[in-house]
Amino acid sequence: MVDTARRPGRPPTIHRDDVLAAAVAVIDTEGLEALTMRRLGSALGVTAMSLYRHFASRDAVLAAVVDALAHTVDFVPHRTWPETLRSFAEGYRAMLLRHPRAVALLATHPVDERRGRELIAPLLTAFAEAGVGDERAVTIVQSVAVFTLGHALAQVGGAPPAPETGPYYDAWFAAGLTALLKGFA
16 A cells, blocks of 8 residues: 655645646636635645745736736737738637636636737737737737637537537637628728
């Protein structure tokens, strides 16, 4: 029989990135409601109190999760701002659908404004190169981001959709995004 009791001595060393990865894993597998400091500590093999060295509260963990997930959005700058913005929206939606249990969190906890501007810097560059002012560019990006987030929330927010609805959601998203981009062009 293997002894699994904790031995006295130094607890396992964890880092901020470990806490974030575990938080995302708990949200992805058990849902947002399951993420408590105690559950997070258990996932990492440490006490909940040890997490406070890295984060002041559960809310601080949630804010960091939002930031970390937002920074996984993959998109490619293109020749024109509509193409770049389409790539961003598709990358954002892909991230949201990879983390369906985090969509509500992302809908209710916006990315920090400074960090958000860092994320969309390539988009703002594409707009500036096309002669679109910063305020209008931010309005367009925000509109597309909110459309994308709302669409993902509609897709994953309720009861699990039937598998055959997946292609419909893809088509609806593409049509809505195209209309939105044409409207801003």
